Amino acid sequence: MFSWIHINILDYLSEIIDILLVTFVIYNIIMVIRGTKAVQLLKGIMVIIAIWFLSSFFGLKTLEWLSNIAITYGLFAIIIIFQPELRRALEQLGRGRLFSRQAPKDEKQKQTIEGIVKATSYMAKRRIGALMSIERETGLNEYIETGIPMNAHLSSQLLINIFIPNTPLHDGAVIIKGNEITAAACxxxxxxxxxxxxxxxxRHRAAMGVSEVTDSITVVVSEETGGISVTKNGELKRDISEDNLKELLEQELIYTSRTSSSLRWNWRGKHHG
Structure with missing residues (x-):
C-alpha cells in the first residue's frame, strides 16, 4: 500500500515538473519572439487553428480539409521564411544564451544615457541629423546585419563623429545594445x-517603423530643425528638451522594472502629428 502511494506521488511530481518546464519554455519562446515579425505569423497560425477547430466541430468537411493542408504545408513555409531567425536562435542556444535575461547594470546604463543625451544635445544645436535605436528585450539583429559592425564602447564623442555629415557611416541608424554601439549605417x-x-x-519614419515591430527606444535629431524626437511602441514624441530626454531614457532603461505604471513616461500625451 505504501509503495503504491509513493509511486503515485512520484507520478504527480513528475507531471507537475513536466508542466512547469513546458510552461517555462513556451513563456521564454514568447518573450524571444515578442515584438518581431514572428508574432504576426503566430496570430495567423492561431486563426487557422481556430478555423480548423470550428470546421471540425460543425462538420464543414471542405473547410476542414483546406485547414489541414494549410497547417501541414504551413510548417514547411515557416522553416523557409524564418530560416535566418531559426539559425540565430540555434546559435544562441549553442552558446547557452537563448533564454538569458541579464539585469541591466544601473551605473553602466546611466553612463550610456549620459553619452546619448550629451551627443544628442550637441547634434541638435548644430542641426546634425541622427538616428539612434536602443535595443531592449526584442533583438535587433536583423537590422544590425544591414549595417557596419562596430561593437565599440559608447561615448558621446563617438556618436557625434558617426553622424558628422559626409562621413561613411552618417547615413543610417546606430544601434545601441547595453553600453555598446553594436553597428552603424543600419x-x-x-x-x-x-x-x-x-x-x-x-529618419522619423524609420524610427516609427522600428518602434512598431520592436520594443526599442529610438532617438531622432532632425537635420532641418534640430528638434529631438523619441519613438516607442508606435508612438512619437516630438520637440522634447534635453532634460526630458534624459528623464525618459532613465525611466525606460533603468526604472521601468522598479516603478509603477503611473510614474512612467506618459506616451499618450502627444501623438504622431
Whole structure:
C-alpha cells in the first residue's frame, strides 16, 4: 500500500515538473519572439487553428480539409521564411544564451544615457541629423546585419563623429545594445502609418517603423530643425528638451522594472502629428 502511494506521488511530481518546464519554455519562446515579425505569423497560425477547430466541430468537411493542408504545408513555409531567425536562435542556444535575461547594470546604463543625451544635445544645436535605436528585450539583429559592425564602447564623442555629415557611416541608424554601439549605417523599416505628419522625413519614419515591430527606444535629431524626437511602441514624441530626454531614457532603461505604471513616461500625451 505504501509503495503504491509513493509511486503515485512520484507520478504527480513528475507531471507537475513536466508542466512547469513546458510552461517555462513556451513563456521564454514568447518573450524571444515578442515584438518581431514572428508574432504576426503566430496570430495567423492561431486563426487557422481556430478555423480548423470550428470546421471540425460543425462538420464543414471542405473547410476542414483546406485547414489541414494549410497547417501541414504551413510548417514547411515557416522553416523557409524564418530560416535566418531559426539559425540565430540555434546559435544562441549553442552558446547557452537563448533564454538569458541579464539585469541591466544601473551605473553602466546611466553612463550610456549620459553619452546619448550629451551627443544628442550637441547634434541638435548644430542641426546634425541622427538616428539612434536602443535595443531592449526584442533583438535587433536583423537590422544590425544591414549595417557596419562596430561593437565599440559608447561615448558621446563617438556618436557625434558617426553622424558628422559626409562621413561613411552618417547615413543610417546606430544601434545601441547595453553600453555598446553594436553597428552603424543600419537600415530600419519605414513606417507606412498615414498618421505621421507630412513634414517628417525618412529618419522619423524609420524610427516609427522600428518602434512598431520592436520594443526599442529610438532617438531622432532632425537635420532641418534640430528638434529631438523619441519613438516607442508606435508612438512619437516630438520637440522634447534635453532634460526630458534624459528623464525618459532613465525611466525606460533603468526604472521601468522598479516603478509603477503611473510614474512612467506618459506616451499618450502627444501623438504622431
Amino acid at each position: 537600415y530600419l523599416p519605414l513606417s507606412e502609418s498615414p498618421f505621421i505628419s507630412k513634414e517628417l522625413g525618412t
